Amino acid sequence: MSQVLAWLAEPLGYAFMLRGLLASLIVGIICPVLGTYVVLRGMAFFGDALAHIILPGVVVAFLLGWPLGVGALVTGILAALVIGAISRRTDIKEDAAIGVVFAGAFALGIALLSLQRSYAVDLTHLLFGNLLGVSDADLWLASGLGFLVLLTVLAFYKEFLVLCFDPVLAATLRLPVNFLQNLLLVLLAVVIVVSIQAVGVALVLAMLVTPASAAYLLTRRLPAMMLAGAGIGALSAVLGLYLSFYWNVASGPAIVLIETAIFFLVFALAPGRGFVWSWARRRQERSSTA
Amino acid sequence: MNQLISRPAEHDRTAPPLEVEDLAVRYNGAQALSGVSFALPAGARAAVVGPNGAGKTTLLKVIAGTLRPSSGSVRVYGHGPGGHVCIAYVPQRTQVDWSFPVTVAEVVMMGRARKIGLFRWPSKGDWDFVHTALERVDMAELDERRIGELSGGQQQRVFLAQALAQEAELILLDEPLTGLDLPSQNAIFGLLDELRRSQVTVMLTTHDLNLAAERFDQVMLLNQRLIAFGPPSEVFTAAHLLQAYGDHVHLLPGANGMMVLTDTCCEGGEEAA
Numbered sequence: 064m065s066q067v068l069a070w071l072a073e074p075l076g077y078a079f080m081l082r083g084l085l086a087s088l089i090v091g092i093i094c095p096v097l098g099t100y101v102v103l104r105g106m107a108f109f110g111d112a113l114a115h116i117i118l119p120g121v122v123v124a125f126l127l128g129w130p131l132g133v134g135a136l137v138t139g140i141l142a143a144l145v146i147g148a149i150s151r152r153t154d155i156k157e158d159a160a161i162g163v164v165f166a167g168a169f170a171l172g173i174a175l176l177s178l179q180r181s182y183a184v185d186l187t188h189l190l191f192g193n194l195l196g197v198s199d200a201d202l203w204l205a206s207g208l209g210f211l212v213l214l215t216v217l218a219f220y221k222e223f224l225v226l227c228f229d230p231v232l233a234a235t236l237r238l239p240v241n242f243l244q245n246l247l248l249v250l251l252a253v254v255i256v257v258s259i260q261a262v263g264v265a266l267v268l269a270m271l272v273t274p275a276s277a278a279y280l281l282t283r284r285l286p287a288m289m290l291a292g293a294g295i296g297a298l299s300a301v302l303g304l305y306l307s308f309y310w311n312v313a314s315g316p317a318i319v320l321i322e323t324a325i326f327f328l329v330f331a332l333a334p335g336r337g338f339v340w341s342w343a344r345r346r347q348e349r350s351s352t353a
Numbered sequence: 354m355n356q357l358i359s360r361p362a363e364h365d366r367t368a369p370p371l372e373v374e375d376l377a378v379r380y381n382g383a384q385a386l387s388g389v390s391f392a393l394p395a396g397a398r399a400a401v402v403g404p405n406g407a408g409k410t411t412l413l414k415v416i417a418g419t420l421r422p423s424s425g426s427v428r429v430y431g432h433g434p435g436g437h438v439c440i441a442y443v444p445q446r447t448q449v450d451w452s453f454p455v456t457v458a459e460v461v462m463m464g465r466a467r468k469i470g471l472f473r474w475p476s477k478g479d480w481d482f483v484h485t486a487l488e489r490v491d492m493a494e495l496d497e498r499r500i501g502e503l504s505g506g507q508q509q510r511v512f513l514a515q516a517l518a519q520e521a522e523l524i525l526l527d528e529p530l531t532g533l534d535l536p537s538q539n540a541i542f543g544l545l546d547e548l549r550r551s552q553v554t555v556m557l558t559t560h561d562l563n564l565a566a567e568r569f570d571q572v573m574l575l576n577q578r579l580i581a582f583g584p585p586s587e588v589f590t591a592a593h594l595l596q597a598y599g600d601h602v603h604l605l606p607g608a609n610g611m612m613v614l615t616d617t618c619c620e621g622g623e624e625a626a
Contacts, residue, residue, distance in 0.1 A: 103453060218472055225463045228453050234419040235442045236467040236519070237435070283499050285454050 074308040083194040090261040091300035095292025098275035112165035114267040116142040118172030139252030192263035192315035262315035269319040277326040280333040365431030370554040376425035389579045396552040400565040403575035409558040413525040417442035441516035451501045458496040464519035486517035506537025526557035
C-alpha cells in the first residue's frame with residue numbers, strides 16, 4: 064500500500080510536475096465543457112482550425128516577449144469573428160471560409176517562427192505542448208480564464224441550450240443570436256489558448272471532442288454530458304501525466320491517448336448505446352424472429 | 354446587459370394578429386415569393402398548400418421574422434415580426450436534431466427562455482407552465498423522456514407544448530401533419546380546436562388537400578405567388594388548382610364534387626380531395 068502511495072506521490076515531489084498536473088486538470092475540465100457544444104453543433108473542424116489559426120498570434124507574442132496567452136487570445140478572438148463574418152456575408156460555404164483562414168494563418172505562424180534560430184524546439188512546443196514548462200504565471204492565467212469560461216457557460220446556460228438545439232427558436236424568441244454565437248466562439252478561443260500550453264495546437268481538438276463524445280454516449284442530458292466529459296478529461300489528465308512521468312512519453316500526446324482509449328472503451332461498452340450492446344441486441348432480435 | 358434584448362412591441366389589439374402586404378422574398382438569388390397579401394383574424398386556422406418549392410416554408414419563416422423579405426411587410430398585431438416574442442414557429446420534424454441530449458420537459462421549457470430573462474433560472478412558476486403545457490398535449494407522463502425516444506406524433510406534440518409554454522398568440526407550423534397516423538392527427542386537431550377558443554391564431558403548411566379542405570376555415574394556395582386565399586370552397590376550384598399545380602394535378606369528376614390527384618407530395622404518394 065505504502066509503495067503505491069509512494070509511486071503516486073513521487074512525481075508530485077517535483078514542482079514542475081505539480082504545476083503540470085494542475086494545468087492539465089484545468090484544461091481537462093474546461094475543454095469538455097465547451098467541447099459539448101462543439102460536438103453537438105458539429106463544430107469539430109472549426110475548433111481544430113481555430114487552434115491552428117492562433118499560431119501566428121502566439122508566435123508574435125513569443126517574438127515580442129509578451130505572455131503567449133495575450134497574443135493567442137487576440138488572434139483567436141479575431142479569427143473567430145472573421146470566420147463568422149466571411150461565412151455570414153458571402154456565398155462561400157463555412158468550411159471553405161474556415162479552410163482559407165486556417166491554412167493561411169498557420170503558414171504565417173510557421174513562417175514567422177522559422178526566422179528564429181531555436182525554430183525546431185519552439186515549433187515542437189507550440190504544436191504538441193510543453194506541459195512541464197508551465198510557469199506559475201501561466202497557471203494563474205489558466206485558472207483565471209478557466210473560471211471565467213465556466214462562469215459564462217453557467218450564466219448563459221439556457222440561452223446556449225436554445226441556440227445549439229434550435230437556432231430558429233432562438234431567433235423567434237428574439238434572443239441576441241449574433242451576440243450569443245460570437246460569445247460561444249470567443250469562449251472556444253479562450254479554451255484553446257489555455258490548452259495550447261498543455262497539449263499544443265495539433266492536439267487541442269482531441270481535448271475538445273474526445274471526452275465530450277464519450278460523455279455523449281454515456282449520458283442523456285446536457286448537464287450530465289458536461290459533467291461526465293469534465294470527469295473523463297480530468298481523469299485522462301492525471302493518468303496521462305503519470306504515463307508521461309514513468310514511461311517518458313511526451314505529456315500532451317499521453318493525455319490525448321488516454322482520452323482516446325477511454326472513448327473507445329465507452330464506444331464499445333456504453334450501456335444501451337455502445338457497440339457491444341447494439342450487437343447483442345441485434346443478435347437477440349435475430350434469434351427471437353428466427 | 355439587458356440592452357442586448359429589445360423590448361417586445363406592445364400589441365395593438367385593434368389590428369389583426371397577422372397582416373401581410375405585397376410580400377416578396379428572394380432566397381439564394383432566386384425569387385421565392387412575390388405578391389403575397391392577406392390577413393388573418395384572431396383565432397383563425399389557416400392552411401397553406403401548394404407544390405414543392407412553392408415557398409410555403411419561406412412564407413412561414415418571413416412571418417416568424419427569421420427571414421427578411423426583399424419587399425412588402427408583415428404586421429403582427431400592428432407591428433413588424435422582429436419585435437414580437439408571441440410568434441411560435443415549429444419547424445418540420447426533419448429539421449430537428451433528435452439525437453440532442455435533452456428531455457421533453459427541457460424542450461418545452463426552451464419556449465420560456467425569453468420570458469425567464471438573462472442570468473435567471475426557471476422558477477417554480479415556469480415549471481408549472483411547462484407541466485400544464487405538457488398536460489394539454491397529453492404528454493405529461495413523458496416529461497423525462499429523451500426526445501429521440503418519441504414517436505412522430507409525440508414529437509409534434511412536444512413542439513406544440515413548447516409553443517404553449519411560450520404563450521404564443523400566433524403559431525406557425527411547418528408540415529405538422531405529414532407522416533402522422535390518424536389518431537395523432539386527431540390529437541393535434543383537438544389541440545388546435547382548444548387554441549381557437551383561446552383566440553390563438555394558427556397557420557400551417559400541408560400537402561394534404563383533403564385535410565386542408567375539411568378542417569380549416571381559411572386556405573391559401575401558393576406557388577411562388579398567392580394564387581387564391583379564402584374559405585376552401587372558394588379556393589379549391591379547378592382553375593386555381595391547375596394554376597398552382599400545372600401538370601402535376603389531375604382533375605376527375607367524382608360522385609360528390611371533384612376528385613383531385615396531385616403527384617407532388619413530399620413522400621411520393623398521391624392524395625385525393
